[in-house]
Amino acid sequence: DYLFAFEAVSVLLLAALVGAAFLARKEVRE
Amino acid sequence: MLLLSALVFCCGVYTILTRKNAVSILMGVELVLNAANINFVAFAQYTRNGGIHGNVFTIFVILLAAAEAAVALAIIIGIYQNFGKVDVDQADLMKE
Numbered sequence: 001d002y003l004f005a006f007e008a009v010s011v012l013l014l015a016a017l018v019g020a021a022f023l024a025r026k027e028v029r030e
Numbered sequence: 031m032l033l034l035s036a037l038v039f040c041c042g043v044y045t046i047l048t049r050k051n052a053v054s055i056l057m058g059v060e061l062v063l064n065a066a067n068i069n070f071v072a073f074a075q076y077t078r079n080g081g082i083h084g085n086v087f088t089i090f091v092i093l094l095a096a097a098e099a100a101v102a103l104a105i106i107i108g109i110y111q112n113f114g115k116v117d118v119d120q121a122d123l124m125k126e
Contacts, residue, residue, distance in 0.1 A: 002086050009093045016097035020104035026111065 031072035039065035052106045052116040056099065063095045 042061030049055050067088045074084025109121050 005090070009090060013093055013097045016100050020100040023101070023104035024107040 035065045035068040
């Protein structure tokens with residue numbers, strides 16, 4: 001019953017983790 | 031169970047309102063979300079025919095709390111890189 005909902009939440013979690021990794025990166029300024 | 035949920039919620043709100051450290055404030059937010067989870071589980075036992083809707087929604091809330099914690103920690107890391115500390119009173123500039 002909740003398969004699609006869990007899939008959608010897993011995609012949301014993946015997007016959140018990718019966004020967090022992007023926000024936390026350290027920029028190398030030359 | 032509801033009293034436990036209320037106690038955890040009050041602890042979370044107190045933590046959010048009284049702490050300066052951003053990580054401590056995040057922990058307070060997590061306490062508030064867990065209080066909501068306890069409420070969902072407590073009321074789930076009153077559904078007819080043994081429904082699990084409340085328990086499934088609890089799992090959803092846990093997943094969303096994990097996503098929110100990841101983003102919040104990334105923002106805290108950005109604040110630390112710019113200001114040198116995670117004191118929320120010091121982070122009052124949009125851009126240096």
